[in-house]
Amino acid sequence: xxxxxxxxxxxxxxxxxxxxxxxxxxxxxxxxxxxxxxxxxxxxxxxxxxxxxxxxxxxxxxxxxxxxxxxxxxxxxxxxxxxxxxxxxxxxxxxxxxxxxxxxxxxxxxxxxxxxxxxxxxxxxxxxxxxxxxxxxxxxxxxxxxxxxxxxxxxxxxxxxxxxxxxxxxxxxxxxxxxxxxxxxx
Numbered sequence: 553x554x555x556x557x558x559x560x561x562x563x564x565x566x567x568x569x570x571x572x573x574x575x576x577x578x579x580x581x582x583x584x585x586x587x588x589x590x591x592x593x594x595x596x597x598x599x600x601x602x603x604x605x606x607x608x609x610x611x612x613x614x615x616x617x618x619x620x621x622x623x624x625x626x627x628x629x630x631x632x633x634x635x636x637x638x639x640x641x642x643x644x645x646x647x648x649x650x651x652x653x654x655x656x657x658x659x660x661x662x663x664x665x666x667x668x669x670x671x672x673x674x675x676x677x678x679x680x681x682x683x684x685x686x687x688x689x690x691x692x693x694x695x696x697x698x699x700x701x702x703x704x705x706x707x708x709x710x711x712x713x714x715x716x717x718x719x720x721x722x723x724x725x726x727x728x729x730x731x732x733x734x735x736x737x738x
Contacts, residue, residue, distance in 0.1 A: 586612045586657035592624065593632055593664040600624075607657065609650050615661070617642055618649025626665035638664050688718060 586607040591599040605620070607613050617629060631639035642663065643652045655661065 588615065588655050588658070589660045590615075590620070591660070591662045592620070593634075593662065594624075594626075594667065596632070596637060596664055599662075607655055609648075611654065613654035613656070614650035614652075615642070615644075615655050616649060617644035617651050620663070620665075621649075624665055625668050627668045628666045630664045630666070632662040632664035634662065684722075685719070 587604045588607060590601075590603055590605050592601045592603070594600050601624070605616060608616055620626070620629060629642040631642060633639060644650060645652060
């Protein structure tokens with residue numbers, strides 16, 4: 553083999569490589585990332601937001617559930633149908649935050665979210681309940697403190713069974729009106 557044969561083989565290899573037709577490969581060429589259109593509801597009301605969410609995972613078909621939970625302050629997400637209501641919960645992997653079930657590129661997804669519970673409301677309820685019970689107990693005492701005697705709300709002492717009746721009525725009313733109080737933010 554002489555030098556000319558070696559040069560021809562090298563040229564053939566170079567010519568059969570990428571970009572041999574005179575075009576250079578585009579290093580900025582990108583593939584389309586699969587995504588779904590999400591309509592997000594809060595406790596069946598809304599939609600509060602409509603957005604496109606990229607699908608992730610090995611097969612690029614899993615919804616990024618944890619990102620949605622964190623962004624909107626939800627504790628859980630559910631499949632949702634505006635006509636029939638909330639469906640099954642959307643399960644996700646705790647390690648990577650992606651849905652267990654696959655989604656198809658370009659599909660439309662309705663999701664209903666359950667907001668996280670506020671710590672202020674239960675603490676306020678407990679403090680208010682303790683304050684009311686403390687006031688009622690001091691009113692029932694045989695020898696109430698001086699500042700309570702100044703108010704003299706009832707014109708004297710009242711029997712302890714009234715306090716028991718108030719507590720029972722309060723707890724029964726709270727159980728029966730739970731949905732009523734929830735409508736007004738309690």
